Amino acid sequence: MARDTLTPDRILRAAVELLDDEGLDGLNMRSLAKRLGSAPTAVYWHIKTKDELVRLAADAIWSEVELPDLDTTDWRTAATAHATGLHAMFTRHPWLSQAFGSHLLHGPGQARHNDLSLGIYEKAGFAACDADRAAAAVFTFVLGSALGPASQVSLNRRLSKGGADAEQLTAEAMARATETALRFPRLRERLGTTAATEYAAAPDDSFAFGLRSLLDGFEARLTAER
Incomplete structure (x- = not known):
């Protein structure tokens, strides 16, 4: 060609x-x-270079996340939509969360979202320096929440390339982890409970819970300051 x-x-x-x-x-x-x-x-x-390629590819996929309109949306709705969209994007592209730990990522796509994030928390009522902290706290939470699925994808790929049965090895590791958990009272109490089953079936609920808790904390802080 x-x-x-x-x-x-x-x-x-x-x-x-x-x-x-x-x-x-x-x-x-x-x-x-x-x-x-x-x-x-x-x-x-x-x-x-490969580094330049990763940086450009990483910046390009930020366009997948819809930017909420701050002129027509309250800050909390905008914050929830933005964080949820970012989390979905990181989940679709598991390599991106890993790239943050190994590459210097920057570009207009990411900057556009960073700017919007600051706007969200300034609209909430935070002063500029606290808006920076709020935006950083939410982004760190989103990124950290995506690391688990990303690591699982990477692990399955590595095991499969080595000729191993990824599902079998994962099941064996989980069995050993369960044996270890039985030695600790709170972990032992949760094994086999409805809560543990529901968490395993829908781990994304923990992301929604954590995000609500963060935003609740922001709202409480702003209310107290007023």
């Missing part, structure tokens, strides 16, 4: 697909070029 048929946008779309399929470790210029039906040298004409 001729070099001029490649565009940065097309390369980034293919890179995101490759990252979704193979994770950070599976991304390299040769694999990307093969997916594009091109030569690695053609990709280098547009994007020079």
Whole structure:
């Protein structure tokens, strides 16, 4: 395929697909070029390094998250919608939360959301410095909540590539973890309970609970200050 048929946008779309399929470790210029039906040298004409490719791909997927309109939405509704959208995006692209720990990520896509987040908490009534802290607290919570699913995807991929039965190994690990938990009273009490079953069936409920608790705390603080 001729070099001029490649565009940065097309390369980034293919890179995101490759990252979704193979994770950070599976991304390299040769694999990307093969997916594009091109030569690695053609990709280098547009994007020079893997680090640059990860940064650009990571910034591109922020466009998947809808920006709430602060002129027509109250701050708490906007905060909930924004955080929930970010969490869904991180869950769809599990490599992104890992990239935050290994790459310097920045760009207009991420900056647009950072700016909106500050606007949300300024609208709530926080002074500028506290709006920064509130936005950082919520983003850290969203990112941390996405690490579990991301780690599971990465683990399953690594085990499967090693020829192992990922489901069997996970089940064996869970059985050993259960044996360990039986030695501790509060963990033992929860094993086999309805609460534990419901949590396992719908772990995202813990994200919604945590987000509500954070926003409740913000609201209580603002009320007390007034």
